[in-house]
Amino acid sequence: MRTRPVTRAAQYVAVLCYLVFLATPLVWLLSSSLKSPQEFASMDPSFLPQQLDFSNFSDALEEQGLVRSMLNSLQISVATTVLVLIVSLPVAYALARFRSRLRPVTNGWILISQVFPVILIVIPLFMILRPLQLTNTIPGVVIVYMVWSMPFALWMLQGYVAAVPRELEEAASVDGASRLRTIVSIVMPLLRPGLIATAMFTFISAWNEFFFALVLLQDPQLKTLPLVLARFVGAEGQVQFGPLAAASVLATVPSLIFFAFLQRRLVSGLLSGAVKG
Amino acid sequence: MTTQTVAAPERAGERPPGRGGGRPKQNREAIFLFLPALLPVLLLSVYPLVRGIALGFTDARAGLNVDTNFIGFGNFGKLLHNDLFWDSFRIGLIWTVSVTVLQFVAALGLALLLNTDIKFRGVARTLALIPWAMPPVVVAIMWRLLLHPTNGPVNEILQGLHLTDQPINFLGDFSTALPAVIVVGIWVGMPMTTVTLLAGLQSIDRSLYEAAAVDGAGAWSQFRHVTLPQLRTVIVAITSLDMIWNFNSFGLVYVLTAGGPGGKTMLPMLFAYNEAFRYGNFGMAAAMGDVMVVIIIVFLAFYLRNRLRSQA
Numbered sequence: 001m002r003t004r005p006v007t008r009a010a011q012y013v014a015v016l017c018y019l020v021f022l023a024t025p026l027v028w029l030l031s032s033s034l035k036s037p038q039e040f041a042s043m044d045p046s047f048l049p050q051q052l053d054f055s056n057f058s059d060a061l062e063e064q065g066l067v068r069s070m071l072n073s074l075q076i077s078v079a080t081t082v083l084v085l086i087v088s089l090p091v092a093y094a095l096a097r098f099r100s101r102l103r104p105v106t107n108g109w110i111l112i113s114q115v116f117p118v119i120l121i122v123i124p125l126f127m128i129l130r131p132l133q134l135t136n137t138i139p140g141v142v143i144v145y146m147v148w149s150m151p152f153a154l155w156m157l158q159g160y161v162a163a164v165p166r167e168l169e170e171a172a173s174v175d176g177a178s179r180l181r182t183i184v185s186i187v188m189p190l191l192r193p194g195l196i197a198t199a200m201f202t203f204i205s206a207w208n209e210f211f212f213a214l215v216l217l218q219d220p221q222l223k224t225l226p227l228v229l230a231r232f233v234g235a236e237g238q239v240q241f242g243p244l245a246a247a248s249v250l251a252t253v254p255s256l257i258f259f260a261f262l263q264r265r266l267v268s269g270l271l272s273g274a275v276k277g
Numbered sequence: 278m279t280t281q282t283v284a285a286p287e288r289a290g291e292r293p294p295g296r297g298g299g300r301p302k303q304n305r306e307a308i309f310l311f312l313p314a315l316l317p318v319l320l321l322s323v324y325p326l327v328r329g330i331a332l333g334f335t336d337a338r339a340g341l342n343v344d345t346n347f348i349g350f351g352n353f354g355k356l357l358h359n360d361l362f363w364d365s366f367r368i369g370l371i372w373t374v375s376v377t378v379l380q381f382v383a384a385l386g387l388a389l390l391l392n393t394d395i396k397f398r399g400v401a402r403t404l405a406l407i408p409w410a411m412p413p414v415v416v417a418i419m420w421r422l423l424l425h426p427t428n429g430p431v432n433e434i435l436q437g438l439h440l441t442d443q444p445i446n447f448l449g450d451f452s453t454a455l456p457a458v459i460v461v462g463i464w465v466g467m468p469m470t471t472v473t474l475l476a477g478l479q480s481i482d483r484s485l486y487e488a489a490a491v492d493g494a495g496a497w498s499q500f501r502h503v504t505l506p507q508l509r510t511v512i513v514a515i516t517s518l519d520m521i522w523n524f525n526s527f528g529l530v531y532v533l534t535a536g537g538p539g540g541k542t543m544l545p546m547l548f549a550y551n552e553a554f555r556y557g558n559f560g561m562a563a564a565m566g567d568v569m570v571v572i573i574i575v576f577l578a579f580y581l582r583n584r585l586r587s588q589a
Contacts, residue, residue, distance in 0.1 A: 011390055015397055018387055022404050022468060028430060029419045040428075047430065087317070090310035100307035113322060115521045115573055119549040120329030120566035123337075123559050125321060127328075147321040150314065179306070208412035210528035215554060226414040230532045233418055241422060248415045255410045 032245035033057065040241055056246035066247055068221065069228040076138055076224060077206040077254075080145040084153050084202045085195060087146065092157035093183060097166075110151040122215050129216070136218050144212050149205045153198050160194025161187065200258040207254055225251050330570065332563035339557035352564035362565070364540060365548035368455065372530075372544055373523045376462035381516055384467050388474035389504075402475070405468035413465070417532035420461045424448055448534050454541045458530055462523065470515055477511035478504070510583065517580035521573055545569055 028047065036053035039046075060066055095103055125144060126135060134140030164187055172182045188195075210226045217223050223231075229251060232244055333352055337345040356362045391398050408416065423429050424447040432444040447457040481504065489499045505512075527546040530536070536543035536551070545565065553562035 011393065011395055014386070014390055015395060015401060018383075019397065019401060019404065021464070022401075022408070025419050025423055025464070026404075026407060028423060032422065087314045091314045094307040094310040098304075098307045100304045102304075102307055102311055106311075109318070109323070112326075115518075115525075115577060116326060117525045117546060117549070117566050117569040117573070118527070119546060119553065119562055120332075120570065121322070121325045122329075123332060123553055123563055124325035124328035127559075128320070128325065143317065144321060147317050150318065204410060208410075208414075210412070210414055210531075214531075226412050226528075229412075229418060230414050233421055233532065241428060244418065245422065248418050251415050252411050255412065256407065259406065259410045 029245055029248060032241060033249045035242060037242060056242035057250070059240070060243040060247040060250065063243065063247075065220065065223075065228055066225075069223050069225045070250070072138065072222060073207055073225040076141055076145065077203045079138075079142045080149065080206040081199050081202045083142065083146045084150055085199055088150055088153045088157055088198070089191075089195075092154050092161050093187070095154065095158045096161035106154070110155055113148075113151045118211055122212060125212075126215060135216050136222065138222060141213060141216050141224075144216065145206045145209060148209075148212065149202050152205070153202050156198045156201065157191075157194060160191055160198075163194075164190045196261075200261065204255045204258055329563055330567055332560060333567040334564075335560045337559040337563070339553070339559055345560070348560070352561050353568070355561065356564060356568065361540060361543070361548065365543045365545050366568075368541070368543055369524060369545040371455065372459060372462065372542075373520055375459045376466060376523045377516060377519045379459070380463045380467040380470055380519070381512075383463070384470035384474055385512075387467075387471045388478055389500075391471070391475055392478040402472060405472050407468075408465050409469045413528040414532050416461070416465055417529050420464075421448065421533060424457060449538050451538055451541055454534055454538055458533055458542050461529065461533060462526070465529065466519060466523070470519060473515045474508065474511065477508050481507045513583040514580060517576050517583075520576050524569070524573065524576075 031048050033056050034052050034054070035049040036051070036055065039050055039053075091106070094100065095106060129135045129140050129144075132140075134143070168186050168190075169182050172186050173179070177185070208226065209224075210230070213224045213227055214230075217227065229244075229247060232247070334347055334349060335345045336348050336351070387401075391401055423431050426432060426444040426446040426449070431447070432441075435441045436444065445453060447453045485503045485507070486499055489503050494502065525546060526544065527550065530542055530544055531547060531550070534542045536547040546569075549562045549565040549569075552558045552565060
């Protein structure tokens with residue numbers, strides 16, 4: 001298609017504006033995390049750091065609360081991911097392969113759980129977990145996260161299972177393999193990319209989650225990274241910009257690493273989820 | 278369904294299962310596979326939801342071990358007479374509609390642009406998903422630093438360009454807080470919407486455009502008669518879900534402004550959170566949740582109707 005030069009120029013300007021709007025905050029956060037304290041104090045700070053200074057990162061890491069919260073977040077996210085996969089895989093298999101009455105019910109639940117205001121769920125959850133002495137504990141948060149991130153994991157996994165050719169399973173069962181054997185030795189290996197994508201997605205959700213953690217965790221020893229970061233800004237006035245920016249960058253790194261691997265796969269998974277619910 | 282990417286898993290899922298579909302044996306097998314998930318889901322998702330809806334009709338309070346009583350529509354009556362409730366409701370609608378509509382318009386324009394043979398497509402697409410993957414708390418912190426009245430680069434740039442002679446306290450000023458929060462909301466949501474729409478655009482059959490061009494349709498006419506109808510399902514899906522997500526959002530604004538200044542950014546979720554966990558009014562917060570559910574059902578009905586129609 002021929003495009004007039006003026007139109008073409010306007011197009012590039014538009015894309016450029018978009019990239020600036022999108023990238024500037026990110027670049028600025030990263031550059032702030034690398035600026036020396038002197039540079040912050042100067043009256044005329046520049047957009048990019050004059051020279052790279054990693055002291056903000058070491059300052060942030062010396063902050064005991066921050067390191068502990070990172071370990072808490074890591075523990076919670078890994079445990080959530082493992083549990084979600086273990087529990088979701090059989091369900092996803094059943095959803096993709098069997099036409100049972102549970103299917104419409106589950107799909108309805110997936111949709112509903114994505115759209116309901118969490119305030120309705122969190123108060124009763126709080127009331128259920130309290131007598132079990134699970135509020136203000138890491139296992140309590142893990143269980144809640146598991147149930148809360150399962151619908152989407154199911155949604156993704158279900159699509160991946162459906163993509164495994166049925167004929168392979170039929171061939172295995174003709175050869176006399178049991179259903180379980182077929183799942184473990186035929187379906188699982190083919191599902192690996194899908195499982196990895198789902199695991200990463202679940203990890204990111206748990207790592208980023210804020211609301212349930214805010215309500216369920218009061219003990220400073222147990223707080224997750226987002227909670228501790230949020231408390232940092234709450235203490236207006238004595239905020240140290242450099243370490244705060246560094247801590248923010250550190251909090252984003254796991255998501256971004258997973259994300260780099262996940263990108264392409266995630267878009268299709270997300271879209272199917274987004275459109276189907 | 279119009280798009281390849283969007284439709285693939287669905288088509289696979291909806292495919293009539295092979296031999297033996299619906300047999301009792303399959304039901305039994307399915308139940309067995311569902312079992313490990315069933316207890317946690319029933320206990321921690323289904324039951325709390327039902328209980329939460331019912332809680333709106335009681336005078337439940339935090340902390341005290343007093344009996345909770347069924348009080349009918351009492352909470353709703355109180356809400357109707359509470360100016361802060363109406364404010365949060367109004368602010369919630371302004372926020373939801375502004376963020377959803379503005380991000381949609383910008384995203385559609387961009388998606389159309391990125392669907393041409395323009396350069397930087399890959400860069401734009403990769404960058405697009407970063408805001409979405411970042412922890413909302415970090416996004417909020419980043420924007421608080423950006424918009425900071427004395428140390429933030431936004432004020433510095435504005436002053437450098439002599440657009441303002443005094444630093445603006447974007448998040449702390451009554452008149453600028455809500456617009457500022459809306460801009461951040463757009464920053465977070467727009468990229469994802471763009472990528473979704475782009476996926477939709479890329480699945481439209483090229484020959485439709487060629488046929489339209491042969492019939493003498495110009496660019497605008499092609500957009501109106503080919504692009505929009507073909508994108509319809511994707512557009513309705515992404516906007517109704519964006520509406521629901523924006524209406525329910527919490528963490529971003531909680532860290533940006535905590536509802537302030539003076540309640541100017543008090544979204545419904547923040548209002549409900551304060552009622553429940555600051556003042557201990559569980560019943561009242563749940564009633565607020567019930568009101569939100571009714572509103573969400575309206576959005577949802579629109580979305581589902583569209584989906585059913587597109588499947589017919």
